[in-house]
Amino acid sequence: MHIAIAGNIGSGKTTLTQLLAKHYQWEVELEPVENNPYLVEFYADMPKWAFHLQVYFLHSRFQQMNRIMQGGKSTIQDRTIYEDAHIFAENLFENGILSERDYANYRGLYDSMIPFIQAPDLLIYLRADIPTLVGQIEKRGRNYENSIRIDYLKNLNKQYEAWIASYSYSKLLIVDVSNIDFVNNREDFSGILEKVEGEIFGLFR
Numbered sequence: 001m002h003i004a005i006a007g008n009i010g011s012g013k014t015t016l017t018q019l020l021a022k023h024y025q026w027e028v029e030l031e032p033v034e035n036n037p038y039l040v041e042f043y044a045d046m047p048k049w050a051f052h053l054q055v056y057f058l059h060s061r062f063q064q065m066n067r068i069m070q071g072g073k074s075t076i077q078d079r080t081i082y083e084d085a086h087i088f089a090e091n092l093f094e095n096g097i098l099s100e101r102d103y104a105n106y107r108g109l110y111d112s113m114i115p116f117i118q119a120p121d122l123l124i125y126l127r128a129d130i131p132t133l134v135g136q137i138e139k140r141g142r143n144y145e146n147s148i149r150i151d152y153l154k155n156l157n158k159q160y161e162a163w164i165a166s167y168s169y170s171k172l173l174i175v176d177v178s179n180i181d182f183v184n185n186r187e188d189f190s191g192i193l194e195k196v197e198g199e200i201f202g203l204f205r
Contacts, residue, residue, distance in 0.1 A: 001026070001074040001200065002118075006083055006164075007126030008156050009148065010136035012177055016126065017078040019182070019189065020196065027075040029068060032060040043148065046092070051102040054089045058110060065117040081117065082169065085110040087159045095155060119169035122199050127161075129178045130154060173199050 003020070005013045014030060021028035033039065038056050042049040061081040068075045089106050092098035098106070128136075133153050164174065173195055180188040 001122075002068055002077065002120040003075070003122045003124065003196070003200075004077040004080045004120035005124045005126065006080055006160070007177075008128060008133055008153060008160055010133035010140075010153075011126040011128040012136060012182070013126060014078050015183055016124070016192070017076050020193075021076045023193065024074065024076070027068075027071065027073045029064045029075055029077040031078045032057070046097045050092045050098045051106065054084065054092070054098070054106055055109065057084045057088070058106070058113070062113050062117070069118055077120065080120065080123065081110075081113070082163075083160075086163045087156060091155050091159045122171045122173060122196075123167065123169070124173045124175060124196065125160070125164050125167075127174055127176045127178070128157075130157070132178045133157075171199055 003026075005017050005020075007013045017028055017030065020026070036053075036056065038049050038053040042053045058081065061079075061084055064077060065081060068077065085107065089098060089103065089110075093100070093103040130150060130153055134150070137148060164172070175192055175195065180191070182189040182192055
């Protein structure tokens with residue numbers, strides 16, 4: 001079983017990934033953030049480092065997918081390779097941060113990788129409004145995220161909604177996290193578990 005969790009920056013992907021992995025005693029694949037050699041520079045100067053960052057994420061995610069496919073263990077993954085291309089790289093290109101040349105090169109790499117990976121059995125999309133995203137980003141206190149602009153988050157949310165509307169790689173579960181607290185409220189987490197298990201059991205019917 002392979003479950004992947006998608007969502008904007010600050011939507012709670014990593015936290016939910018860890019909670020579900022602990023609950024089900026599954027393997028976990030987290031997004032390569034803390035040791036990312038480009039992230040700090042990217043937020044300081046997006047046009048200069050956008051291509052480097054996106055290629056780093058693409059490579060890291062492809063390695064994750066290979067580990068999941070070859071490992072043979074049930075795994076929960078924090079963000080997917082699809083988001084790298086359809087959300088983040090596309091958003092950078094559409095906003096003139098990633099040049100047409102670099103975007104074409106990046107998409108060529110992405111398109112060459114996709115035939116070799118297997119989609120997750122279930123994608124959980126965490127939908128969150130801007131105040132929720134900003135609140136979560138401020139709460140975790142990463143210095144390099146202080147420069148994230150509201151319009152950047154808004155553009156990413158638009159990209160996510162458009163992508164989710166046409167998502168067809170696997171089963172999809174949408175969870176609106178704007179008005180729930182699945183970390184501190186057990187009932188909220190139980191509600192998510194109930195929805196997830198409904199989808200998981202449905203995979204075997």
